[in-house]
Amino acid sequence: MGLFLILLILTIGAFGFFIGRLKAIKLRSASQKKITSLNHYYGYYIAIFAIVPSLLVFLAITAFQGYIVEVYVLSDFIDLNPNLLASDKNLLLAQIINTSEGIKLFDEISPLITDAVDKYIYIEELIDTLTYVIVLSVAGLLSLFAYVKIKSNLDSRKFVESFLLILFFTCSLVAIMTTVGIIFSLLYETLKFFSQVPITDFLFGLNWSPQRVFVRDSGDLDTRDLQNAFGALPLFAGTFLIAFIAMCVAIPVGLMTAIYLAEYASPNLRDWAKPIIEILAGIPTVVYGFFAALTVAPIVRDLGQNAGFTVSSESALAAGFVMGIMIIPFVSSLSDDVINSVPQSLREGSYAMGATKSETIRKVLLPAALPGIVGSFLLAVSRAIGETMIVVMAAGLAAKLTANPFDAATTITTQIVVILIGDQEFDSPKTQAAFALGLTLFIVTLLLNFIALQVVKKYTERYD
Amino acid sequence: MNKVKISAKNIDVFYGDKQALFDVSMDMYEKEVTALIGPSGCGKSTFLRCINRMNDVIDICSVKGNVSIDGHDIYDKSIRVESLRENVGMVFQKPNPFPKSIYENIAYGPRIHGMANSKTDIDEIVENSLQKAALFDEVKDRLHQPGTGLSGGQQQRLCIARAISVNPEIILMDEPCSALDPIATAKIEELMNELKKEFTIIIVTHSMQQAARVSTKTGFFHLGKLIEVDSTETIFSNPGNQKTQDYITGRFG
Structure with missing residues (x-):
């Protein structure tokens, strides 16, 4: 469904391009005044308004969709047990999704789950429909807005220029943000590790045998040995x-x-x-x-x-x-x-x-x-x-x-x-x-x- | 009249298929400054580089003819090009000190030729060479700082000091002042007047005034041919050839 929607947006954008250019051509022949930009820049002007914001809206909805579904579907379970662990939530959700797709992993399905499955199907469909309506109307309305704004003195060439600047900037940001992201994810887990094993033991310890963790879990060794395992x-x-x-x-x-x-x-x-x-x-x-x-x-x-x-x-x-x-x-x-x-x-x-x-x-x-x-x-x-x-x-x-x-x-x-x-x-x-x-x-x-x-x-x- | 130091006979030089020098014959005399002038691309630098066989460095370059120094053919198989160059120093268009200290720049030649046995010997050579190049007083307090930190004129005098550090008999100068300002140029010209008492100097120059100021003999090159060579006075006052006349009066070049 996502792919189809993106295709629709792009179609609106392409359509907007032609409309914009057409209007520019008309303006040029109608008025004696000079038009600031070349015709196709007016096309891009509408296309950018049609495509970029609606894609962003689409991305935002998709990003929050999972969270909304989870909160809504699992509300009954959370009412029953407010201290539900994140891993249990994931398990429940997976079970619900599987059941909704007709995959039966368990012979007996509790009525709570059956309810949740219905809720799940309902909310998924609702969000899908809403997404279409919101995204397409954003694309359509903004195209219209851009179309109305096209006048002979609109500097669409400069607009396209600044749009491209932002685009290039965003792309260069991707690499930088990736590095930063990697550092933080490493740092996060590393700090968790150092809360269990002192950093000096890690850096200066002479004995590396991480497998001993399992031995500890089986109860044979105490935590002091754990520290000695990560030199x-x-x-x-x-x-x-x-x-x-x-x-x-x-x-x-x-x-x-x-x-x-x-x-x-x-x-x-x-x-x-x-x-x-x-x-x-x-x-x-x-x-x-x-x-x-x-x-x-x-x-x-x-x-x-x-x-x-x-x-x-x-x-x-x-x-x-x-x-x-x-x-x-x-x-x-x-x-x-x-x-x-x-x-x-x-x-x-x-x-x-x-x-x-x-x-x-x-x-x-x-x-x-x-x-x-x-x-x-x-x-x-x-x-x-x-x-x-x-x-x-x-x-x-x-x-x-x-x-x-x-x-x-x-x-x-x-x-x-x-x-x-x-x-x-x-x-x-x-x-x-x-x-x-x-x-x-x-x-x-x-x-x-x-x-x-x-x-x-x-x-x-x-x-x- | 001094005796002939360098004698070139029927020199042809080719870069690949292109001929750069045509049948050049010329004698250069001991303890004199000989200037080579001519418009760009006339082959005067190419001729200069035949005298210390610097053209050997360029793969596609081939030299025909005969160059002799003190009567010995320098293109003979028995001649080691390293000893030839020890005897024939060269100063380049752009100052090219090595990225080393001033001291090390000058000690380079004496060291590779085993001319000094102790540090005091080298100290002495360094000081002497700098004195002769009229640079010692300016740099004596910073001998161990990089040679590349000097001004352009100082760098060029450092290169001259480097060239004379191995006691050559001949110094070739390939437009040594073209990258320098007038004051630095005047210093180098003054220095050449000193140096010619001890060395045979061949200088390629773009500036006719410079040739007139420093040289005893002048050769005029045009399109790879040596048009005329005579005493500097004659060349600039009463040249024998119309082309020379045209060039020195500024009609072309």
Whole structure:
């Protein structure tokens, strides 16, 4: 029904457009005076009046519909039991809706429910009808209003201009509001989590075993053990260990690739090599995941055993190595651009002093490009810290506090996945811990991105 | 009369298919300033860059002919381009100090060529070079601040100091004053008069007045050809060629 109504509104808008334009044409031929705007702007004028407010009204009704229905349908139940929980309300409502659609989950339906079903069908139909009447009359009346307002001195061109301004502004607001929304939802759950587990235990605790919550629920342990179950330090350590290994791979390889592409490769070679390297960044991380788990991890294990190390079959080294390969293009592509944008005059200045190519690169170009290169490193680090799939598949899930790259390790993102897979109670500290982890991760990557952007910005100002 | 320092014979330069210089032959003399003048795109900078083989840096550029310094062919296979450039310094159109401190800018050349063994040696070279470039007094208190923080004229003198830090015999200057104001230009011209006692200087310039002020010999380029080369006095008072006459009297260019 919503779709049909929207189509109706759009039809009214299109109709309004033609009417508006027609009136403008008439005005133009009738009066000798100049009309301020081109004909089609008068069309848009009516169309905007017809479409925008009625759509907003429609959205508002839809948003409140659920609440109105709930209050009306459940009024009898609330009279009986004023302390009805939100979850019980949802359950009741679901039962009523199912019954109204003819789905029988229970053999016996209480008369209270049967009444509620009737009420539900009644209110739904009423609201539907009202919506049509209200929305369509808003569209129609406002079109009429706009039509009447069209005179030769109406500046509809300016009106359209300000409408577009508002439209663009609203769209840019969407991204910002989404970020803010995500932060608040994370923050809300995180605060709930910290009301049960102290923040210091979370940040500095050495033991991560959220599964113990279930043990507590079964009555074997007291709450003090609960606090000891959420020490996230092993996760932070694992995250940084794997990110560190990844950077050990990505920084040298990426930087040297960038130097080769920027300074040594012929323009032809550069033109086709660069996109191919950038493909690395486009491979789905799941694919890297099984590459890491099935190919690299066994190789690392065999090599390590031959060399006399004890290597577990899922190791931080394998995951970090593959992650490093994945982020090579982040380092190489950005560094390449940065090295390239060092002015040619500096190269020539160095060559003119009798420096060789590699001396010029090491002593002039890299120092000059350093801020931009560091920026690319920081972006790559935040990518490495946020990466999940490779670690899930190749590094294991054991939350151990270790600096040994041959050992299994786990990261913040991996634990979030592990926690949130399957059925969850949303008031359990275990689930809320995922939000606390998410917020921590968000803050860390946000800081890194912020620093990276500042560094890059400083760099771009440099040669002006 | 000084002896011939640089001798160019039958130089052709190509950028890809396009020929930029046509059969240029010219001698340049020791401890003199030789000016190269001509309208934009006439090939005077290209010719200058043949003398320290800076054209090698450009992939599509090829040079034919023979350039010799003190009788040695600089395009010979046995010549290392790095040592050539150690001997032939260059100052560019736009001041291009490295994004390093003033001190490090000048220490750069001596370091890569292993000319100094200790810090005191380098200190000495830095001070000497700055003195010769008439910049020392202005920057002696801030040697360790970025070279890019200096004014345009100071930056260009820093680049001159950098060029002379490795004791070259020849300094090439590619329109060194075109980005500078008249006062800074006057300082550089004054400096060139000092420097020519010690170095052979070749300067490309757009300004005929500048050529007349600083140089002993002047070469006039037009459309990739060397039209005329003679003593500066002759070129500006009594040129042998009609085109030179037209150019210096401002009829074209």
